[in-house]
Amino acid sequence: MDSSRHFEGKPTHRLSVARAVSLAIVLGVSVLVMMGTYGMADVRYAEPGDLTCSLLLTSSGAITAGEPVIARVEIVNRSSETIRIWSGGTFLDVYGSDGTLLASMPRPRNVMDFMYSTRDLAPGESYSKLLIVTGLYQFATPGTYGVRVQQLGLPREPAVLCENTVSIQVLPYSSSQLEAACDELFMPMRRHSSFGDVPLSTRAKALYSVRDDVVLPYLDWMAREWGDRYACRAMRRVRTSRAEALLAALTTRTDRVGDAARQALEMPLTSTSWDVEGE
Amino acid sequence: MRGGRLLTLVAVSVIFGAVGVRIAQACGCSLNWTAGNRAAHSGCTAGPISAGTVSYAGSTLWRHHNAPYAKGSNSDKDCRQDADCSFHDIAETSFTCSWKIQCYVDGVWVDVGTISGDCTGGNWDTTAYEPGKEYRAKCGTNDTPADGPGGDDAVAYRYSAGQTLWAPTVTSFQNSVATCPGGGVLHLEYTWASSCGHVAHLDKVTVREKVTYEPAYTAGGWHDMSHDGANCFTSSVADPTTLGVVGSDGTGQDNHGVPAMNGTWASYCQAAQVYQWATGWPSAPAADDESASWNDLASYTIGRYVENVGGWRYRITKGGWECTNGL
Numbered sequence: 001m002d003s004s005r006h007f008e009g010k011p012t013h014r015l016s017v018a019r020a021v022s023l024a025i026v027l028g029v030s031v032l033v034m035m036g037t038y039g040m041a042d043v044r045y046a047e048p049g050d051l052t053c054s055l056l057l058t059s060s061g062a063i064t065a066g067e068p069v070i071a072r073v074e075i076v077n078r079s080s081e082t083i084r085i086w087s088g089g090t091f092l093d094v095y096g097s098d099g100t101l102l103a104s105m106p107r108p109r110n111v112m113d114f115m116y117s118t119r120d121l122a123p124g125e126s127y128s129k130l131l132i133v134t135g136l137y138q139f140a141t142p143g144t145y146g147v148r149v150q151q152l153g154l155p156r157e158p159a160v161l162c163e164n165t166v167s168i169q170v171l172p173y174s175s176s177q178l179e180a181a182c183d184e185l186f187m188p189m190r191r192h193s194s195f196g197d198v199p200l201s202t203r204a205k206a207l208y209s210v211r212d213d214v215v216l217p218y219l220d221w222m223a224r225e226w227g228d229r230y231a232c233r234a235m236r237r238v239r240t241s242r243a244e245a246l247l248a249a250l251t252t253r254t255d256r257v258g259d260a261a262r263q264a265l266e267m268p269l270t271s272t273s274w275d276v277e278g279e
Numbered sequence: 280m281r282g283g284r285l286l287t288l289v290a291v292s293v294i295f296g297a298v299g300v301r302i303a304q305a306c307g308c309s310l311n312w313t314a315g316n317r318a319a320h321s322g323c324t325a326g327p328i329s330a331g332t333v334s335y336a337g338s339t340l341w342r343h344h345n346a347p348y349a350k351g352s353n354s355d356k357d358c359r360q361d362a363d364c365s366f367h368d369i370a371e372t373s374f375t376c377s378w379k380i381q382c383y384v385d386g387v388w389v390d391v392g393t394i395s396g397d398c399t400g401g402n403w404d405t406t407a408y409e410p411g412k413e414y415r416a417k418c419g420t421n422d423t424p425a426d427g428p429g430g431d432d433a434v435a436y437r438y439s440a441g442q443t444l445w446a447p448t449v450t451s452f453q454n455s456v457a458t459c460p461g462g463g464v465l466h467l468e469y470t471w472a473s474s475c476g477h478v479a480h481l482d483k484v485t486v487r488e489k490v491t492y493e494p495a496y497t498a499g500g501w502h503d504m505s506h507d508g509a510n511c512f513t514s515s516v517a518d519p520t521t522l523g524v525v526g527s528d529g530t531g532q533d534n535h536g537v538p539a540m541n542g543t544w545a546s547y548c549q550a551a552q553v554y555q556w557a558t559g560w561p562s563a564p565a566a567d568d569e570s571a572s573w574n575d576l577a578s579y580t581i582g583r584y585v586e587n588v589g590g591w592r593y594r595i596t597k598g599g600w601e602c603t604n605g606l
Contacts, residue, residue, distance in 0.1 A: 087528065112504075112516045113552060113581065114534045115488040117524035154534075189561070192380075192392035192407045200407065201483070201562035226409055226560055229570060263570040274565035279482065 043084045043120050046153055046161050050079040053162040055149045057133065062169040064177040065140055066214075068185065068206040069133040070198060070278065073149050075162065077121035085161070086154050087117045090129060092276060094137040095146035095165075102145070103137035105276055107152065116154070130202045130278030134209035135271055139170040178214045182207060186218045202278035208234035209275065213242050220246060227256035232264030308364040312430030314357050314422075322366040323358035328374070330420035330435035336400065340442045342410045343480035346403040348439055350376065353398060353420050357430045373423045374398050383413040383441055390417070409560050410446035415439045447475035449484060449526060449556040452576040454598075463593045463604030465535040469554070471576075472529070483558050484526025487566040487573070488533065490552045490581070492518045504538050504583075510546035511585055512538035523566030526556060535581060535595055543606050546585040552597070553578045 056072045063069055073090055077083055091105040108114065119127055133147055148165040152158035185203045188195050195203065207218050208230055216238065222231035235247040250261035316325045331351020340346055355371035378396035380403055381388040394403040394416070401416055408414065416439040422432050449471050456468035473481050492502035502518035504510060516538075524531045538548070557564050557571040564571035582596040591606040 088524070108522075110514055110516050111520060111522070112514060112536050112538060113488065113490045113520055113550065114536065115522040115524065115531055116534075117528040117531050188407075195407065199482075204561040222561070228561065230562065267568070267570065272565065272567070274567075 043082050046077070046079075046083040046085045046121075046151075048153075048159055048161055050077060050083050051085070051151055051162040052076050052078055053149050053151050053164045055147065055164050055166050057147060057166055057168050061167070062171055063139065063181075064171045065142055065173040066138060066178050066210065066212050067134075067181045068209050069139070069168070070202060070206050071131045071133050071147065071149070072128060073131055074126050074128045075121075075151055076126040077123055080123050082120055082122050084118045084120050085127065085151065086158075087119050088273070088277070089116075089152040089154070089158065089161075090131065091150050091152060092131055092133060092136055093148045093150070094133070095148065097144040097146075099146075105136055105273055107158070118154075130198065131276050132202065132205045132209055132278055133276070135205055135275035138209065138211050139168070140173075140211070142170050142172050144169055175212075175214055178210070178212060182210065182215055182218050186221075190221070199279045204228070204230070205275060205278065207231075208237075210234075211238050213238065213240055216243055216246055220250075223250055223260060224257050227260045229260035229263040229267065232261045233267045233269070236264060236267075237269055308360050308362055310362065311360040312357055312369075313360075314430050314432040316358055320358045320360075320366045323356075323368055325356040325358035325368055328353060328355040328371075328420055328422060328432045328435040330418070330437045331398075333401075333416055333418045333437040333439045335416070335439050335442060339475070340414075340444050341405065341475040341480070342408065342444055342446050343406045343477070343482070344404075344475065346405055346416075348378070348396065348401040348403065348416045348418075350396070350398060350400045350418055350437075353435075355422055355432055357422075357432075359430075371422050375421045375423060376401075377419045377421075378403075379417045379419075380408070381415050381417050381438070382408075383415075388415065388417075388438075388441075405444055408444055410444045410558075411560075412444060413441045414444050415441045445475075446483065446558045446560075447473040447477070447480045448558070449481065449486060449574070449576065450474050452486075452554065452556075455530070457600050459602035461604075463537040463595060463602055465595050465597060465600055465602045467533045467535070467597070467600070468530060469533070470530045471526070471556075473526075478529035479527050481526030481529070483560055483563050484556055485523040485559070485563040485566055485571075486526050486528075486531055486554065486556045486576070487521055487523030488552055488554055489573075490518075490520040490550050492516060492520075492550045493548060494518070504548050505541075506548065510548060511540045511542045511544050512546055512548055512583070513541045514538035521567040525563055526558075535597060537593055537595070537604065538583060540585065540593075540606075543585060543591045545587065546583075548583045550581040550583075551578070552581055 054074045094103045096102050121127055145168050146165050150163040151161045153161050185206050207215055219231040219234050222228040232247055235243045247261055250257055316323045330353050334349050336347040336349040353374045356368040359367050359369045376398040378394045378401040379390045380392045380394055382391045394401050396402055418437050419434045421434045451472040454467055455470045458466045460466050472478055496503045496506050497518040501515045504512035504514045554576040555573040557573045579597050584594040592603050593606055594603045
């Protein structure tokens with residue numbers, strides 16, 4: 001029996017010792033070559049039960065209506081081996097006090113060609129990221145809300161690997177409190193000072209998420225200082241006459257600020273994952 | 280009354296005592312300092328602080344780096360009048376230096392931040408500063424207040440040459456892994472580097488794929504892969520599909536999946552894929568933001584087939600890669 005027939009899977013009991021050794025070497029080398037060529041991963045993807053998720057919204061658990069909210073999500077590998085998670089696989093949902101789903105980060109669907117990045121977590125290792133909750137839902141009405149975080153797995157029909165829900169109390173609107181919250185986010189930008197635990201882009205996105213005239217001076221500064229089209233789009237999202245007038249004034253400029261304002265007029269207003277994802 | 284006389288006596292004694300001191304000093308000169316020189320200061324050459332030059336001591340000025348500035352030595356002479364009324368140059372022995380960063384805005388240099396440094400040099404952490412603008416370091420040199428009164432010079436400012444702060448760019452984009460994990464899926468992995476040498480500094484960069492499907496069968500942003508029944512594929516996909524990862528990840532993965540099928544007959548669907556990067560400020564741009572300035576990294580044609588090769592199979596091709604799955 002020749003080797004080709006053997007490789008077709010026809011069994012034989014007449015394999016010589018020499019052939020057996022050769023075959024073992026060939027097979028071993030083949031596996032190594034495949035691993036080298038195709039980069040077979042030695043780290044498995046996380047499965048349900050491997051992870052825990054925690055979510056910290058605010059230190060006090062309460063905000064005033066309309067305030068920007070940044071959540072810190074921590075995902076911990078509770079398994080005994082190194083596992084791989086989808087870096088972009090963290091999703092938020094917001095519920096009313098009666099359990100009604102109010103807003104949900106869209107999960108990818110029907111993605112045929114799916115680019116993503118991953119992160120490997122050693123046993124016990126945690127992965128922390130910031131999410132701008134108000135990029136998804138602005139808490140305009142006082143009351144109690146639930147915010148759920150889910151970490152999804154790959155690939156196309158992703159399983160929920162871990163989830164956690166915390167409640168947040170929304171107190172009545174206070175323009176001075178809202179201004180103080182905006183100031184706290186903004187001042188390190190203006191001073192070029194340390195951003196502390198909240199990086200620049202997360203601060204900027206949190207300000208973009210405010211839907212109140214109070215935020216307009218901050219957006220105006222970002223637009224003028226950086227030619228920031230996302231700040232200009234945030235003005236559109238405020239949807240007040242003052243915001244519209246401010247944006248209209250910027251569009252008349254002939255510099256990059258004017259370019260940004262005009263670009264913002266063409267941008268969709270719907271919130272996407274980008275509005276929620278911090279660093 | 281007696282008390283009033285006593286007070287008067289004490290006051291007169293104090294005044295005369297002071298006058299006595301002044302008269303005693305008038306025999307010579309009191310110690311006196313001047314920062315500069317006057318015609319009457321015979322023997323003095325004192326002048327303003329001669330501050331050393333400020334220059335950038337690094338290579339390309341990248342965002343997210345520590346930018347070093349060198350500072351030349353300072354010198355200064357003050358004029359001192361001694362008790363014998365002669366004038367002498369006294370060299371300053373110590374200086375203080377404070378550093379700021381300036382940005383060129385509308386034709387004017389404006390202070391935009393304070394940086395660390397001393398009289399030998401400064402160090403600017405560029406992380407929080409917008410790339411694409413022109414910056415320079417400003418060093419203010421002051422003499423120390425240990426001199427006598429009148430010996431303080433004005434602060435002397437020196438500036439580095441203005442330089443553009445550069446945002447790092449994506450380089451060395453390449454495929455690192457290709458596998459057929461099964462079921463007809465093609466899995467690819469890519470890596471890239473940063474022009475500044477630190478891929479972690481690409482935090483304001485988005486690396487994305489933009490996949491455009493054959494356009495004739497797209498409506499409302501969704502592409503019908505059945506091509507009105509010509510294909511056995513039934514999936515509907517976002518067209519274009521724009522998905523991205525943050526540049527600082529340094530790696531991205533790409534899964535090319537298998538469409539749902541309704542039966543088996545010869546079918547073909549094609550897509551054009553391009554990998555691109557763009558940078559933004561203060562955030563990395565959204566993957567679907569077409570107003571960002573996207574730069575191409577690599578382009579591919581993705582082909583999906585159902586074909587009979589002595590048995591029906593699904594096949595996907597992209598570049599030189601191919602995965603198959605029996606049907």
